[in-house]
Structures are given as structure tokens and as C-alpha cells.
Amino acid sequence: MMAMMKTAMDQPADIRIQVLSCPSLLAPVRQAIEAWCTLAGAIDAERGRIGLAIDEALTNIIRHGYDHRPDGKIYIDLRRDSTSLQFIIEDEARQVPLSEIRSRDLDEIRPGGLGVHLIREVMDEAVWSHRPQQGMRLMLRKNLVETSKTVLESQHDT
Amino acid sequence: MMAMMKTAMDQPADIRIQVLSCPSLLAPVRQAIEAWCTLAGAIDAERGRIGLAIDEALTNIIRHGYDHRPDGKIYIDLRRDSTSLQFIIEDEARQVPLSEIRSRDLDEIRPGGLGVHLIREVMDEAVWSHRPQQGMRLMLRKNLVETSKTVLESQHDT
Amino acid sequence: MTPEGALPIDVEPAAEAVIVRPHGNVDLSTSPDLRAALQEAVARKQPHTIVDLSQVGYMDSSGVATLVEALQLARRSNGDLILCGLTDRVQSIFQIARLDAIFQIAQTLEDAMGGDT
Amino acid sequence: MTPEGALPIDVEPAAEAVIVRPHGNVDLSTSPDLRAALQEAVARKQPHTIVDLSQVGYMDSSGVATLVEALQLARRSNGDLILCGLTDRVQSIFQIARLDAIFQIAQTLEDAMGGDT
Ligand SMILES: Nc1ncnc2c1ncn2[C@@H]1O[C@H](COP(=O)(O)OP(=O)(O)O)[C@@H](O)[C@H]1O
Ligand SMILES: Nc1ncnc2c1ncn2[C@@H]1O[C@H](COP(=O)(O)OP(=O)(O)O)[C@@H](O)[C@H]1O
Numbered sequence: 035m036m037a038m039m040k041t042a043m044d045q046p047a048d049i050r051i052q053v054l055s056c057p058s059l060l061a062p063v064r065q066a067i068e069a070w071c072t073l074a075g076a077i078d079a080e081r082g083r084i085g086l087a088i089d090e091a092l093t094n095i096i097r098h099g100y101d102h103r104p105d106g107k108i109y110i111d112l113r114r115d116s117t118s119l120q121f122i123i124e125d126e127a128r129q130v131p132l133s134e135i136r137s138r139d140l141d142e143i144r145p146g147g148l149g150v151h152l153i154r155e156v157m158d159e160a161v162w163s164h165r166p167q168q169g170m171r172l173m174l175r176k177n178l179v180e181t182s183k184t185v186l187e188s189q190h191d192t
Numbered sequence: 193m194m195a196m197m198k199t200a201m202d203q204p205a206d207i208r209i210q211v212l213s214c215p216s217l218l219a220p221v222r223q224a225i226e227a228w229c230t231l232a233g234a235i236d237a238e239r240g241r242i243g244l245a246i247d248e249a250l251t252n253i254i255r256h257g258y259d260h261r262p263d264g265k266i267y268i269d270l271r272r273d274s275t276s277l278q279f280i281i282e283d284e285a286r287q288v289p290l291s292e293i294r295s296r297d298l299d300e301i302r303p304g305g306l307g308v309h310l311i312r313e314v315m316d317e318a319v320w321s322h323r324p325q326q327g328m329r330l331m332l333r334k335n336l337v338e339t340s341k342t343v344l345e346s347q348h349d350t
Numbered sequence: 351m352t353p354e355g356a357l358p359i360d361v362e363p364a365a366e367a368v369i370v371r372p373h374g375n376v377d378l379s380t381s382p383d384l385r386a387a388l389q390e391a392v393a394r395k396q397p398h399t400i401v402d403l404s405q406v407g408y409m410d411s412s413g414v415a416t417l418v419e420a421l422q423l424a425r426r427s428n429g430d431l432i433l434c435g436l437t438d439r440v441q442s443i444f445q446i447a448r449l450d451a452i453f454q455i456a457q458t459l460e461d462a463m464g465g466d467t
Numbered sequence: 468m469t470p471e472g473a474l475p476i477d478v479e480p481a482a483e484a485v486i487v488r489p490h491g492n493v494d495l496s497t498s499p500d501l502r503a504a505l506q507e508a509v510a511r512k513q514p515h516t517i518v519d520l521s522q523v524g525y526m527d528s529s530g531v532a533t534l535v536e537a538l539q540l541a542r543r544s545n546g547d548l549i550l551c552g553l554t555d556r557v558q559s560i561f562q563i564a565r566l567d568a569i570f571q572i573a574q575t576l577e578d579a580m581g582g583d584t
Binding site for chain 1: 473492495496525527529531532556559560563564
């Protein structure tokens, strides 16, 4: 099953989701991503944390990128290699200066400012950038705890 | 929230999923679709049946369209209007004569031949066609039992 | 749907029977595992092959086809195949497929073992 | 996540307390509902506002932010806010956010009512 092993970024993602920037669509997207994480070799404890981190990234795009407009597009690619899961999240929203994307001091007790902290806490890599034409791009990487065979690798093609 | 109310086919789908023709990816896709069905107003009993019908359609594409090749692309659009849910499933696989897509006589006890029967039994409309360039297209429609307000309609944009 | 191996399946011997118990979803990705386990079970040539579906939350037509095939295999070696513990969701595919009359379906594993279907 | 209305929430009076019990996921789409229910509850000016999270399977930072805001609101009117019944998953976001020290968190609703946090 070589096709599933190719993981260079120019190979098609296992799953690519295009979703409108509507808050109630977050739940189905989260469920698909969490189910895929398990297939791709994440342990149960990681699965929930990854779902949370991606929810936070999407929430930020809806709130800060699209200013709560519900008809913007968001793209999420789910990819993997033998040691990590990769999530590429792209939008067509406002390009903010990358220095604005930072977590606040957690000692300050106030609502908000937690999302970026949660993303960085859960993921092993989180890189925001501007897309060439418009919108933002967030690359997230989560290393797998075990590098043992996953369902996707052991899958029979029958 | 006007954007969610536009449902003409040229409007963007709520969710569009691109998935490789790999059997183990069926489960996460099914979960996302079922969760979306609930949001979009399907009752619990319908939700499971819809998930089954779409799984059958994808299974057929993997088996008959792509001959078990795991790296073909499948696209699934999730759309809705006030009375029904619509699912457009497209592939880049073999174009079979449309007359070949039919369910077998259920009285014959043998494995296979159930998928098309299940799809037609669950859905209110199921139309197979050839896409202009390559591949097949399946349009599925499921009428909602109640036409009451759904979460997606009542959603606050906050 | 565990990271290691697609569908975990217990195969247990019992009095005049062998019990097959898959744990997880049975769809195109996992039905080959169920098929292999059922073939092995039927090959033990016990009078009854019991498939305990209580741990199966989802089954599609590839799972149903696998069970139809095992039923035919069991009959050919003069045995029978009994299903038990169907969850609502699994029950519903047998109804839509109108196969609930073709299979012997017991409520519980105890009923299946007692021949009470 | 029911078809009708985003997040069903019970608001119940109790001795010197009001209990708020959301049923479902608390994320960006439903936290406005929780916010409204908490504001109404705190406005009753009971000494204790108890948030029973036993029916919440998922919460993200918009839910946590809503609870932080309600805590501040309750303190401003000389009350307190007690969380109880956190599922493992909800517990974990409080830990990642390092907010488990800031909230009064009781194991069960009974503990929360008895002030046993
Ligand atoms: N996708 C995004 N688009 C634009 N700005 C963003 C995005 N994500 C984060 N930010 C910026 O980073 C800041 C911190 O985000 P976060 O930690 O999630 O807290 P909050 O959203 O509650 O302010 C935000 O206030 C915003 O200015
Ligand atoms: N997406 C598809 N591409 C090509 N052929 C298809 C497709 N879907 C169905 N078919 C044809 O329709 C027939 C009936 O399908 P189905 O009822 O699912 O039973 P089975 O797949 O077990 O034969 C198949 O045998 C196949 O010839």
C-alpha cells in the first residue's frame, strides 16, 4: 500500500476538508479529525488533545480572520508519515501580522487569550504564515508516541 | 445568517470532504457526515441510515470504480435546504454504463448486491451520472421528517 | 478500530459450538478480518458457529455479505450459524436488507448457546 | 447538539445556591448559550453558583473563557462559582490551560452543595 506511505506535501492528503466558517460546523469536523487520528496511530489521550487544538485554530480563524462571517472558507488537510501527524489549515481571511498571534500570560485571569497557548501546548510544531495570494496558513505537527504499525499502514486493499 | 440559507448548487457546500479511496478512511468520513446530519436537522434514526447509505456509495466507488486502488480521489459535498439534505459524491474513476448500477433480487441469498438496494431504500432520491470529463457523480437527497428550525438556521454568529 | 490491527476478534470454543466475537466497526476495511475469523471458526466443524455482535457498533453491507457467506459455508459442512447480541444499529441493516428472516438471530449469547432463537 | 436550539441548559434553584447544568458540547457555537444562562444565574444573587459539567463531553477555550467571566461576575456580587462533575476530557482542558487552581472544583454535585471542594 505504497500510496498511503507517500507523505511529501505535494502528495494528496488522506483527507481534505473544506468547511464554511460557521461555528456549528466545528463539531462534525472535530469528530472526523479525531477518528482519523486514531486510525493514523494516535493514542486515546492524544486524540482528544489534538481535536481541541484544531478546534482552537478554527475558532480563531472564525473570530479573528473572518470576524464571525459564516460564509468564509477553511481548508484542513490531514496527512501523516511514520513518526508524525500533520495538519495544514488554510483560510481566505484577513492576513494579520504574524507577531499578533501569541498567547497571553496565563497568570492574568481573564477570558480569552488561551487558544494559541493550547495549540502550542498540544502540538510539537505550530507555524503560522501568510498564503501567497490571500489568507493565512497554519502548519501543525504532532509526533506519534509510538512508531508502531498503524491501521492505515497495515490495511489490506481488499 | 443568510449565508447558510443559500442552497443552490452553485453555492459552497457546508462541508466538502476530499478523501482517498482507502477503506480505513471510511470511518472518519462517516462520523463527520452523521454529526453534520444531526446539526442539519435529521432525527437520530435517520442519521444512522444516512451514514450507512453513504458508506455503501463510497464502498462501491472503491470496489467497482477504483478496483481497490487506495489512491483515487473521492469528493463528498454536504448541502441542505429547508426540507432536505443533499449529498453529492464524485470520483475520478471508471465510468460504468449507468444500467449496470442496479440492485439484485433480494430473494437470492448470496453475498453482495446489497449496496444499491440500501442506498435506494434509505434515500428519497439517488441519481448516478457521468461527470463531463471523467468519473462518476451520485446525487443523493434525503427529505427531513420535520421542517422545524435546525441548529444551523438558529445559529447565532457570535 | 484500534491502532494495532484492524478488527480485534475473539474466537472461543464452547460446548458443541465456537463463538466469534468481533470488537469494533465492520465495514469494507475490516470485513476481511471477520471473513478470516469466520472461515477458521467454521473449519472447526462444530455443530454451531455463534457470532456475538454485541461489541459491533456499526456494520455495512460488506459485513452482511461476509455473514451470508459464512452461513453458506456452515450449512455446507452441516452446521449452522447463529447471530446474537445485535445492537439497534446493526439490527437495522438486517431489516433494511430484509435478511432478518434468513439468519437465526438470538437475543443474547445465552439464548444462542441454549439454541433458543 | 440537538436539532432544536444549540445547548440545552437546566437552571435549578437550591439552598443558598443556583445550579447550572448544560447538556452537550461547549464550543464557539454553544458558549453564547452558556454565557446567557450563567449571567441569569449569577443575577439571582445566591451565595453559590454551581456549574454541573457532568453532561458536558467537550469544552474548548470559548467555554473556559465563559466560565472565567462568570467567576469574575459572581465575585463582584460577593458570590462564588463552583464547578463540579468534570469529565476527564473537560478536566484536561483546565489542566492544559492551568486554570484548575483558579476555579473551585468539586468532585460531585453533592460535594459542591456541601461546600466540600
Ligand atoms: N487565525 C487568526 N487570524 C488572525 N488573528 C489571529 C488568529 N489566530 C490568533 N490570532 C491573534 O492571536 C491572538 C491570541 O489568540 P488566542 O490565544 O486564541 O486568544 P483569543 O482569541 O481569546 O484572543 C488573538 O487575539 C488574535 O489577535
Ligand atoms: N460507483 C460505482 N462504480 C461502478 N459500478 C458500480 C458503482 N456502484 C455500483 N456499481 C455496480 O452496481 C452493482 C451493484 O452494486 P451493489 O448493490 O453495491 O452490490 P455489489 O457491490 O455487492 O455487487 C455492482 O456490482 C456494480 O456493477
